Amino acid sequence: MSGNSTYTPSNGFTRWMDSRLPIIRLGHDTAVSYPVPKNLNYWWTFGGILTFMLVVQIITGVVLAMHYVPTTALAFASVEHIMRDVNYGWVLRYTHANGASMFFVAVYIHMFRGLYYGSYKAPREILWILGCLIYLLMMATAFFGYVLPWGQMSFWGATVITNLFGAIPFVGQSVATWLWGGFAIGDPTLNRFFSLHYLFPFLIFGVVVLHIWALHVSGQNNPVGVEVKNKDQDTVPFTPYATVKDAFGLSVFLILFAYFVFFAPNSLGDVENYTIAHPLKTPLHIVPEWYLLPFYAILRAVPSKLGGVILMFGSIAVLFILPWLDTSKVRSARFRPLFKQIFWLHLAVCIALGWCGGMMPDHVLFSVGSIDFTVTYFARILSFYYFFHFLVLFPLLGLIERPKPVPESIAASVLGGRAAPAKA
Amino acid sequence: MADIHAAEPTRRDFLYVATGAFAAIGAAAAVWPLIDQMNPDASVLAMASIELDIGSVPLGQEITVKWRGKPVFVRHRTEEEIKEADAVDITELRDPQTDDARLMKGPDGKLEKEWLILIGICTHLGCVPLAYKGEYDGYFCPCHGSVYDTSGRIRKGPAPLNLAVPPYEFLSATKIKIG
Numbered sequence: 342m343s344g345n346s347t348y349t350p351s352n353g354f355t356r357w358m359d360s361r362l363p364i365i366r367l368g369h370d371t372a373v374s375y376p377v378p379k380n381l382n383y384w385w386t387f388g389g390i391l392t393f394m395l396v397v398q399i400i401t402g403v404v405l406a407m408h409y410v411p412t413t414a415l416a417f418a419s420v421e422h423i424m425r426d427v428n429y430g431w432v433l434r435y436t437h438a439n440g441a442s443m444f445f446v447a448v449y450i451h452m453f454r455g456l457y458y459g460s461y462k463a464p465r466e467i468l469w470i471l472g473c474l475i476y477l478l479m480m481a482t483a484f485f486g487y488v489l490p491w492g493q494m495s496f497w498g499a500t501v502i503t504n505l506f507g508a509i510p511f512v513g514q515s516v517a518t519w520l521w522g523g524f525a526i527g528d529p530t531l532n533r534f535f536s537l538h539y540l541f542p543f544l545i546f547g548v549v550v551l552h553i554w555a556l557h558v559s560g561q562n563n564p565v566g567v568e569v570k571n572k573d574q575d576t577v578p579f580t581p582y583a584t585v586k587d588a589f590g591l592s593v594f595l596i597l598f599a600y601f602v603f604f605a606p607n608s609l610g611d612v613e614n615y616t617i618a619h620p621l622k623t624p625l626h627i628v629p630e631w632y633l634l635p636f637y638a639i640l641r642a643v644p645s646k647l648g649g650v651i652l653m654f655g656s657i658a659v660l661f662i663l664p665w666l667d668t669s670k671v672r673s674a675r676f677r678p679l680f681k682q683i684f685w686l687h688l689a690v691c692i693a694l695g696w697c698g699g700m701m702p703d704h705v706l707f708s709v710g711s712i713d714f715t716v717t718y719f720a721r722i723l724s725f726y727y728f729f730h731f732l733v734l735f736p737l738l739g740l741i742e743r744p745k746p747v748p749e750s751i752a753a754s755v756l757g758g759r760a761a762p763a764k765a
Numbered sequence: 766m767a768d769i770h771a772a773e774p775t776r777r778d779f780l781y782v783a784t785g786a787f788a789a790i791g792a793a794a795a796v797w798p799l800i801d802q803m804n805p806d807a808s809v810l811a812m813a814s815i816e817l818d819i820g821s822v823p824l825g826q827e828i829t830v831k832w833r834g835k836p837v838f839v840r841h842r843t844e845e846e847i848k849e850a851d852a853v854d855i856t857e858l859r860d861p862q863t864d865d866a867r868l869m870k871g872p873d874g875k876l877e878k879e880w881l882i883l884i885g886i887c888t889h890l891g892c893v894p895l896a897y898k899g900e901y902d903g904y905f906c907p908c909h910g911s912v913y914d915t916s917g918r919i920r921k922g923p924a925p926l927n928l929a930v931p932p933y934e935f936l937s938a939t940k941i942k943i944g
Contacts, residue, residue, distance in 0.1 A: 497892065497908075500890070500891040500892065501890040501891060501892065501908065503891070504889075504890040504891035505890065507890075507891075518804065518805060519803050519804050520803070521805075522803055522804065522805055522806065522809070523805050523809045523833075523834060524805065524809070524833045524834055524835060525833070525834035525835050525886075526834075527809075527834050529803075529805075529806070529809070533803065620831070620834060620835075620836070621829055621831060621836045621885075621893060622893065623892040623893040623894075623895075623906075623907060623908065624907075625907045626907065627892065627907075627908045641909055641923070643923070644922075644923055645923065645925070646888075646889055646890075646923055646924065646925045647925075649923065702909060702910050703910055717910075
């Protein structure tokens with residue numbers, strides 16, 4: 342997509358094409374000759390896995406939309422119709438539903454990979470921000486999609502999330518009414534969520550194109566976090582090296598995906614969603630899907646409605662400014678002993694927040710005397726650390742930490758002492 | 766184009782600004798229908814009020830009816846519940862309101878202390894609270910733990926406001942009209 346093209350058209354047709362629409366050149370430069378750092382590990386295969394998952398979700402989604410009916414009277418029944426009557430409907434729906442979860446598994450690994458190896462730092466700030474934007478769009482898409490089966494969790498999840506906008510001062514209630522198209526979640530809401538659920542994946546697709554474009558301008562980061570200095574010594578061509586490695590990583594990932602689709606298709610969902618939506622009866626315990634639980638925990642940890650909403654959105658907003666919060670010049674956690682420790686601590690905090698999000702808020706963890714230490718208190722400590730990590734530790738660590746010596750080049754790190762000195 | 770940026774505004778400058786402004790207003794006017802179509806439509810707004818016979822609700826019990834797609838609680842309060850609601854020092858409340866201010870007068874002009882009519886939607890994030898649960902004998906929201914008293918006022922938990930009172934009136938001693 343950028344940089345110097347090495348493509349040479351080999352025959353009359355490709356020469357003719359190349360001077361009119363150089364699309365073969367684009368494909369060659371992007372997926373064949375594109376130089377990738379030779380030290381990439383398997384954590385770098387998740388970009389390809391995510392692209393594949395986006396395509397899977399779009400294809401299964403388009404097909405499911407041929408059978409689904411977005412009205413409150415028929416939505417739940419039409420999903421059961423897909424499961425029982427439509428040819429292979431069950432496998433299409435289970436693939437789509439579990440595919441959403443797998444998509445998030447992959448995106449979380451991809452994001453934490455970026456955090457560990459400092460992939461968000463200059464010159465990859467825009468690349469990182471586009472990624473955050475994709476993540477945000479993914480969450481919106483998943484939310485709209487979860488409403489469509491019109492089960493109890495669909496209805497009450499939608500109620501809770503749309504009411505978040507009601508916390509906006511002055512205009513909140515009008516915004517909520519505008520989102521619903523009524524005075525509560527109803528037919529107009531379901532119909533527009535279906536429309537938006539169909540639209541958003543294509544927005545994601547558009548941002549993915551920009552994301553890959555930005556990637557191919559700055560080049561990939563790599564496990565040692567040292568920029569490519571010599572193309573011949575530090576890189577290998579995308580095809581066959583990265584293509585085959587990505588294909589292997591994808592195959593292993595698909596085994597996990599297939600396990601869920603065929604052996605545990607409902608294990609990641611909530612049984613409550615197999616009960617048709619009842620607008621007058623709230624389930625005893627409302628929980629979002631697992632991939633949104635950490636944010637739900639932050640929302641519930643704050644004893645103020647507006648405050649909770651601000652912190653929840655803030656926990657995602659802070660990711661956007663990460664490139665400017667990190668003051669360290671060293672990218673990879675391999676050479677940052679203190680950063681490495683807080684990285685794992687932060688990962689543990691995120692998982693613990695997820696656990697809190699799935700528990701009853703007043704569940705007592707332990708008691709000291711007459712004081713009960715509930716899930717809410719635990720979530721408050723974790724939420725505090727989440728922000729402390731990014732807003733305080735990120736800027737501070739770069740100033741006080743003494744990084745280990747960083748290798749001279751990618752080639753030197755791969756070959757140890759045997760590397761020929763890089764001719765820059 | 767000799768001198769567009771002269772110190773003195775020219776006729777041409779005026780035309781540029783006027784054309785730009787006209788185009789901006791035109792674009793805004795074209796966008797508005799695209800935004801406003803999402804607001805409640807005529808059929809939703811036309812949903813009428815409902816009339817309800819409350820004579821069948823026994824003392825100390827509550828029914829839930831649906832009005833404009835929302836649950837409405839109709840609670841026949843006991844002497845004890847009314848006392849409890851009256852005894853509260855309103856300066857301690859998050860959303861200060863007396864019990865009397867949340868009730869309506871009957872056809873005889875007297876305040877109907879026994880009847881509490883509420884929109885059954887938690888003011889936190891819109892769940893339906895459970896009646897006769899929670900430490901204030903009123904309502905408890907299972908989603909995020911807000912607790913309301915026997916007047917539907919917020920006492921504990923994350924909700925900012927009291928449960929809303931819908932517009933209603935007594936048509937007779939046992940009949941109300943909501944909306």
